[in-house]
Amino acid sequence: MKSRVKIEDISKPSKKLTHLDIDDLMPLPPPYDKIEEQPGWKALSEDALENLETSLDDTIAIGIPKPKTQEEEKELVKKFLSGLEKLLTRENNWTFLQPLLLSLEHCAKCQTCTKACPIYEASGKQDIYRPTYRSEVWRRIVHKYLKPGGKFFGRLSHGDIDLNWTTVARLMELSYRCTLCRRCAQTCPIGIDNGLITHELRKVFSQEMGIAPKELHEKGSVLQLEVGSSTGMNAEVVKDNIEFIDEDMKDLTGIEVHTPWDKEGADVLLIHNAGEILAWPENPGAFAIVLEKAGISWTLSSDIAAYDGINYGLWYDDFQLGRVAIKHAEAAKKLGVNRIVVAECGHAHKALTVIADRVLTGDFNIPRVSAMTLLEDIVFSGKIKFDPSKNDFPVTLHDPCNMVRLMGIVEPQRRILRYLCPQFREMEPHGVDNYCCGGGSGFAIMSGHNFQDWRLAVSGRMKLKQVIEAFDDHPEPETKKYLCAPCSNCKGQLRDLFRYYGVQEKSGIIYGGLVELIVNAMVDIKQPFINFDEMQ
Amino acid sequence: MSVIQILIYAAVLVFLVTNITRFIRMASTPIHLRWELYPVAHDVKRFKYGGSFLEESDWYTKKLHKSMLGEIRVMLPEIFLLKGVWEYNRSLWLWSFTFHIGLYLLTALIFVLILGGIIIGPNIFNVEAGYGSLSTIGQIIHSLSYAMLIAGCAIGTIGTLGLIIKRSTDREMSSSSSFGSYFNLFFIAAIFISGLVFLFSGSAVDKLIKCYYSLITFQPMPNLGAAFAVHAVISGLFILYLPFTHMTHFFMKYFTYHKVRWEDTPNIRGSKLEKKIQEQLSYPVTWSAPHINADGKKNWADIATEEVKKDEK
Numbered sequence: 001m002k003s004r005v006k007i008e009d010i011s012k013p014s015k016k017l018t019h020l021d022i023d024d025l026m027p028l029p030p031p032y033d034k035i036e037e038q039p040g041w042k043a044l045s046e047d048a049l050e051n052l053e054t055s056l057d058d059t060i061a062i063g064i065p066k067p068k069t070q071e072e073e074k075e076l077v078k079k080f081l082s083g084l085e086k087l088l089t090r091e092n093n094w095t096f097l098q099p100l101l102l103s104l105e106h107c108a109k110c111q112t113c114t115k116a117c118p119i120y121e122a123s124g125k126q127d128i129y130r131p132t133y134r135s136e137v138w139r140r141i142v143h144k145y146l147k148p149g150g151k152f153f154g155r156l157s158h159g160d161i162d163l164n165w166t167t168v169a170r171l172m173e174l175s176y177r178c179t180l181c182r183r184c185a186q187t188c189p190i191g192i193d194n195g196l197i198t199h200e201l202r203k204v205f206s207q208e209m210g211i212a213p214k215e216l217h218e219k220g221s222v223l224q225l226e227v228g229s230s231t232g233m234n235a236e237v238v239k240d241n242i243e244f245i246d247e248d249m250k251d252l253t254g255i256e257v258h259t260p261w262d263k264e265g266a267d268v269l270l271i272h273n274a275g276e277i278l279a280w281p282e283n284p285g286a287f288a289i290v291l292e293k294a295g296i297s298w299t300l301s302s303d304i305a306a307y308d309g310i311n312y313g314l315w316y317d318d319f320q321l322g323r324v325a326i327k328h329a330e331a332a333k334k335l336g337v338n339r340i341v342v343a344e345c346g347h348a349h350k351a352l353t354v355i356a357d358r359v360l361t362g363d364f365n366i367p368r369v370s371a372m373t374l375l376e377d378i379v380f381s382g383k384i385k386f387d388p389s390k391n392d393f394p395v396t397l398h399d400p401c402n403m404v405r406l407m408g409i410v411e412p413q414r415r416i417l418r419y420l421c422p423q424f425r426e427m428e429p430h431g432v433d434n435y436c437c438g439g440g441s442g443f444a445i446m447s448g449h450n451f452q453d454w455r456l457a458v459s460g461r462m463k464l465k466q467v468i469e470a471f472d473d474h475p476e477p478e479t480k481k482y483l484c485a486p487c488s489n490c491k492g493q494l495r496d497l498f499r500y501y502g503v504q505e506k507s508g509i510i511y512g513g514l515v516e517l518i519v520n521a522m523v524d525i526k527q528p529f530i531n532f533d534e535m536q
Numbered sequence: 537m538s539v540i541q542i543l544i545y546a547a548v549l550v551f552l553v554t555n556i557t558r559f560i561r562m563a564s565t566p567i568h569l570r571w572e573l574y575p576v577a578h579d580v581k582r583f584k585y586g587g588s589f590l591e592e593s594d595w596y597t598k599k600l601h602k603s604m605l606g607e608i609r610v611m612l613p614e615i616f617l618l619k620g621v622w623e624y625n626r627s628l629w630l631w632s633f634t635f636h637i638g639l640y641l642l643t644a645l646i647f648v649l650i651l652g653g654i655i656i657g658p659n660i661f662n663v664e665a666g667y668g669s670l671s672t673i674g675q676i677i678h679s680l681s682y683a684m685l686i687a688g689c690a691i692g693t694i695g696t697l698g699l700i701i702k703r704s705t706d707r708e709m710s711s712s713s714s715f716g717s718y719f720n721l722f723f724i725a726a727i728f729i730s731g732l733v734f735l736f737s738g739s740a741v742d743k744l745i746k747c748y749y750s751l752i753t754f755q756p757m758p759n760l761g762a763a764f765a766v767h768a769v770i771s772g773l774f775i776l777y778l779p780f781t782h783m784t785h786f787f788m789k790y791f792t793y794h795k796v797r798w799e800d801t802p803n804i805r806g807s808k809l810e811k812k813i814q815e816q817l818s819y820p821v822t823w824s825a826p827h828i829n830a831d832g833k834k835n836w837a838d839i840a841t842e843e844v845k846k847d848e849k
Contacts, residue, residue, distance in 0.1 A: 091819040094566035099796045106785040111708040112625035159714030189620035190785045191792025210825035322840030354570045357803045373593035408574035408588025432574045432586030
């Protein structure tokens with residue numbers, strides 16, 4: 001049963017600040033509406049409960065070990081506070097200081113943003129998931145502990161809070177209950193950005209305290225910088241894999257492709273999310289076919305990090321973001337390409353094109369463009385012949401937040417779909433008003449303990465509802481339907497979401513990228529490229 | 537000079553100095569990384585659906601056009617009709633709208649009364665002879681002031697009381713409200729209600745014009761009665777208090793919208809923007825996490841390129 005949680009409750013030690021019951025969650029449309037058939041979530045293990053900080057809710061994203069002594073707790077609290085202080089200095093945080101100060105000082109607490117948050121809505125309006133909850137905790141700490149006279153004036157005007165280890169540990173976990181989709185920011189009449197505050201809190205934990213989910217840091221950006229990719233593939237392995245994919249493409253389509261590597265002077269350096277190569281090889285394969293058929297001069301790079309477009313620093317650490325973006329730019333500079341094209345990965349789009357735009361200067365500032373635009377140019381160039389009747393099945397489009405709401409790339413992919421997919425329909429809401437897949441900000445790759453259950457039951461719930469409703473004219477599983485999601489992370493979340501709820505079996509929906517639909521519609525392809533039965 | 541007069545001068549001075557200082561401080565913060573949210577209003581062509589210049593594969597070869605008119609066109613309904621609240625928080629809109637309209641009317645009244653003080657101030661002391669002795673423009677100012685005062689205070693009272701009730705009864709709003717949230721609303725309610733009391737105390741506009749005439753000419757303000765004194769003191773204290781609160785959002789919206797939400801200027805090689813970024817990349821960093829490897833001397837660029845440099849060796 002949902003209980004009311006006040007802002008100041010975060011500081012009060014208890015077993016759990018919030019407990020979620022499955023029947024509190026937002027109802028789903030049929031045939032997913034029966035609570036007894038919903039998978040729910042596993043309980044945390046005894047080991048986790050004993051050794052890790054688990055007092056926020058029913059899951060853990062980071063798994064912070066419990067401090068052994070009070071001194072250790074005090075030291076961590078001190079570090080957190082020093083990180084907050086650094087966050088508000090121009091030298092340490094020039095990257096986001098202005099928007100952060102604006103969000104610190106001007107919120108009217110009108111809660112307009114709460115209605116926009118898919119996690120808050122899907123959770124059945126649990127107080128702690130309200131976009132303003134963590135922001136308010138942060139504001140109260142800053143005003144009470146960092147402002148002159150804060151113990152009196154801060155407390156009076158902003159409300160009271162106690163800064164102790166319980167507060168810090170819960171806030172740390174709470175900063176990973178938001179997908180940074182920034183739908184809340186879009187609705188704020190004043191322009192306050194709760195997504196930014198979450199992002200900045202994550203930075204304090206990473207940049208000052210060295211704490212971040214291992215999937216994002218150790219197995220993410222660190223691995224990418226050391227080995228070349230967060231998948232663990234080094235250059236040799238990735239080349240082998242791409243060679244296999246080229247062969248598979250020939251077998252499947254009859255079209256011979258040889259993915260070029262490290263071709264100097266190419267027009268385009270294409271950067272995939274390397275996860276595609278392992279999980280959805282048909283995507284890089286389809287890119288190779290389309291680019292070859294269109295006569296584009298292109299290449300992949302085998303330099304460290306340059307064959308993997310991911311940049312997890314975007315979600316938790318400015319320096320990791322900068323390091324990876326510089327690696328990407330350096331590879332492009334070395335090859336002397338005209339432009340970098342970011343393939344179907346939303347956060348890679350935003351990290352390299354928009355966020356790193358003010359990190360990459362001089363020779364590193366090489367034009368970056370979206371694959372959506374390049375694919376649109378190719379589709380409408382007349383260089384490839386298409387037969388849209390090959391895609392004559394219901395298709396809808398998921399808008400990756402990073403690519404759409406946060407970059408304004410809305411129409412190119414739609415123009416392609418309207419042309420190539422006769423039964424294309426929008427889901428509601430869509431475009432810049434879309435809902436996150438529930439796997440944003442790193443969630444899609446975070447599955448430790450029972451976090452995967454939480455992100456599928458709660459953070460992905462709104463997207464599932466939208467997808468099912470988009471096809472409500474054909475609910476029967478016999479009619480095969482395609483959810484186009486031009487983003488690797490979104491696909492990762494959708495894959496897990498579909499398995500969790502049995503969407504393919506119950507509704508006959510599969511998911512995939514955009515380029516696969518393009519290849520599927522090519523006249524030159526004799527067999528269907530999209531295989532509804534084989535897709536998992 | 538009366539205490540009220542000194543309070544009003546002090547309040548206006550503090551209001552201007554503090555707000556200008558806050559504006560300058562905010563304007564001089566470093567250029568931040570791009571963090572725009574679509575739709576972006578100055579891209580008039582694509583605003584309707586939220587598109588950007590990044591929808592073109594050769595965007596970097598084209599000159600980008602930003603329409604200030606496009607931004608103004610979006611901001612006007614946002615400021616005067618609270619369009620965002622209407623779209624996303626309909627149950628709050630009526631109270632928030634009437635609250636803001638009340639404030640806007642009383643703010644606009646200040647300027648009308650300044651004009652009134654200049655134009656009919658000297659005559660207002662003889663108005664007992666009849667309003668017919670005022671010029672036509674004087675009569676318009678007088679009537680307009682009366683209408684704005686009564687409408688502003690009445691509408692504002694409705695809005696503020698509505699907001700107090702909404703804030704205290706709405707689960708989401710009440711749970712994140714602090715003492716300060718209610719204090720601000722009661723403070724503003726006191727302005728509106730004392731304004732109404734003053735209005736019904738008789739000859740309110742005459743008194744206000746006398747007050748403004750005295751303020752403009754630095755002449756001693758006559759005794760304008762207890763109801764005026766209460767309203768003037770509450771209003772003066774509020775003007776003094778406002779710059780220290782979140783209510784400065786009335787001008788900070790320039791930054792939240794124009795400088796953050798809609799700030800999509802791409803970094804072009806050799807541009808002033810690039811120069812500024814390079815300067816900021818040389819800021820020293822003191823973050824403590826081991827992987828940052830900062831020592832207080834290394835700058836942002838050193839740290840971000842450290843591994844690149846290592847590889848080059």
